[in-house]
Amino acid sequence: MSGHLRWWAASAGALSAIAGVLAGELLAGLASPSLSPVSAVGGAVVDLAPPPAKEWAIQTFGTNDKTFLIVVISIVLLGLGAVAGLLELRRAGAGAAVAVLIGVVGIAAIATRSLSNTLAIVCAVIAAAVSVALIRWLVRLIRDEERPDERAMSRRRFLRAMAGSAAVVALGAAVTAVVRGTSLAVSAAREALRLPAPSSAATPIPASATLNTPGVTSLITPNTDFYRIDTALVVPSVDPTSWKLEVTGMVEQPVTLTWQELLAKPLIERYVTIACVSNQVGGNLIGNARWLGWPLRELIEQAKPKAGADMVLSRSVDGFTASTPLEVLSDPGTDAILAIGMNGEPLPPEHGFPVRMIVPGLYGFVSATKWVTELKVTTFAADSAYWSTRGWSQRGPIKTASRIDAPRDGAKVAAGDVMVGGVAWAQHRGVSRVEVMVDNGSWLPATLGTGISRDTWYQWSAKVQLAPGHHQISVRATDGTGAVQTSEVAPPAPDGATGYHSIRVDAA
Structure with missing residues (x-):
């Protein structure tokens, strides 16, 4: 078997893998915006990776850690696709079996995520089918190259097929990038949102707060420059009109809060600096913003926590959880809020739109849950949060x-x-x-x-x-x-x- 045939087969396999992934991402962008094969596999990798590996990624790549993970997944996928192409050339069906196995991994990853649903699984199945069909078709054309009477025609057919497939893949990549950015409905809802005026405005910034020393970080961090550290490989797309927050667990009166109810509450506006626990000494995983939201203590009071409760386990739409001391959220002197606004605009999608938690004085891994959908009143003895089960502390007061x-x-x-x-x-x-x-x-x-x-x-x-x-x-x-x-x-x-x-x- 000539070297150029093997090269073509490897290229066909890699292209088939890309086509399958893009098909899955495009379909998921339309049918299941917050969960796709790539985000599911990436999320599984994040969950299974040992804490030192995660810490290394954050310290090495900072807020680009997710980009790094996507690049690694893409390289592995291309390699597996190339191997599948070579196997398919050697024996019909062998490469297709590898493509099926890759698809099964994606389906299994989706099934383990908290956002798992039938549509997301169907998208993964279709993605695998596209990859299998394309690798079988392209490699079959390559095999015809070994027949002298078909060589010239098969080569032309194969090159046309590869060029056409590559063009479709490129177009699919462009469409996927647009669709996967943020779902159109959610983006439109955010653009149309006009934040209510706060019943209690933020304290004006004293003129003496700014020292005008060249090179010093500004007091207010622009939204576009604000650090982002979370476990979501793909930013969840949450429609505010269907969003709701449930207060459950050790409460006398479970509460369900809707988006319209939250907008009608007396909101407060506060400047709060939040920080990531992964911030190194001298690091930049910290930022200060003007947040708008409803005091969490008022919501907690409505639910009436039972005696013995000492922790609130907040849950994100993507399954992330954080453990926050109940006494902090109930403290009248702590302006912990359900935030809907950031520096005068609705929360950016990557910072938790439509609703996130902001709790002064605690590192984000135990307090700043984005895309929050549940508050479970419980105890530290009974429940552990996402990072607590991975060796981090259950309580995280920010250090001087x-x-x-x-x-x-x-x-x-x-x-x-x-x-x-x-x-x-x-x-x-x-x-x-x-x-x-x-x-x-x-x-x-x-x-x-x-x-x-x-x-x-x-x-x-x-x-x-x-x-x-x-x-x-x-x-x-x-x-x-x-x-x-x-x-x-x-x-x-x-x-x-x-x-x-x-x-x-x-x-x-």
């Missing part, structure tokens, strides 16, 4: 931290007076002091901007003297209770990274 934004690590600066600046946070406790240290010298007080509230980060700046040479600059913060940020170095797992953020600069 600070970061140097300017100058950047490794920067070259002019010797003499150098402006250093950044942000510090200790959500729900506030920041009372920030200090910087050059090399192993004394801690020097920094200028601290006025806080928007104790639930947001603060800007800080300091002028330091640097002689020519290499220097290390470190920062630490003190929270509103007087507790100083710890110098003990700890990784993000299981409950948040600690240690001082330090940078190195060259002064000349």
